Amino acid sequence: MTSLVDRLGRAVHCLQFADGLNPAQWAVLRYLDRANRYSRTPTAISEYLGTTRGTVSQTIKALEAKGMIGRETNGRDRRAVLLKLTREGKAALENDPLHCVASVAGMLGDELDEASRFLDRVVDCLQAGNGSLGFGMCADCTHFCRNGFGAEAHRCGLTGDPLSVADSTKICVNYDAPAAP
Ligand code: SF4
Known part of the structure; x- marks a missing residue:
């Protein structure tokens, strides 16, 4: 491997x-x-x-x-x-x-999610070993407050700033991963 x-x-x-x-x-x-x-x-x-x-x-x-x-x-x-x-x-x-890599990966069908999760875990482990930050997607962060400003916008619980739907899909240097279940 x-x-x-x-x-x-x-x-x-x-x-x-x-x-x-x-x-x-x-x-x-x-x-x-x-x-x-x-x-x-x-x-x-x-x-x-x-x-x-x-x-x-x-x-x-x-x-x-x-x-x-x-x-x-x-x-x-x-x-x-x-x-x-x-x-x-x-x-x-x-x-x-690298679009060609995405095309090849697309051929994996249902296996793609599993492969992506595995590679994510490998990268997370390597980063944790190096003491690097996690950089996850905003909507998955512990500070993410869904509809924190009503139906119009979400809110970052760390900064208090509004977050649009587009913001919620971005990666963030301040990302804080939820605790494992
Ligand atoms: S800290 Fe970053 S990732 Fe977490 S909710 Fe705020 S903007 Fe999103």
Whole structure:
């Protein structure tokens, strides 16, 4: 199994030298597409990707130079900067070279959920071993208050901010996993 994971990792790595981007750049674009507004910082990216701040900083610079990501001011802390995908970055992701992996995975049918849960557990264990943060989906977080602002919006119990339906599907650096039953 270890050997299979290694081969898969190498194959997936090679696929991602595409459209003038490298694997690290694709990973940052994908992350920014999935991350919520608390999580689109260089620190959160390096935490999620398990890489150094220096490497992430170089990748961000390259993507900015290509016009694929931009910066916006953080509403809570105006000194902090949030990264965001530009229209060009979103367009690039439509041709993500890993779409072919998703197509192959789709052939697994009902086994896909089981395989995904297994791989999730492997990643969680590795991250826990490294002392990394969990980064789960907002709607599954212990702080998520469904309809916390009535029918209009959910609420983050940690920050008190409203969360839209779209927010609830994003991943978050502050995610707190529910205790195992
Ligand atoms: S509910 Fe949890 S995952 Fe969602 S924004 Fe708040 S801390 Fe992040």
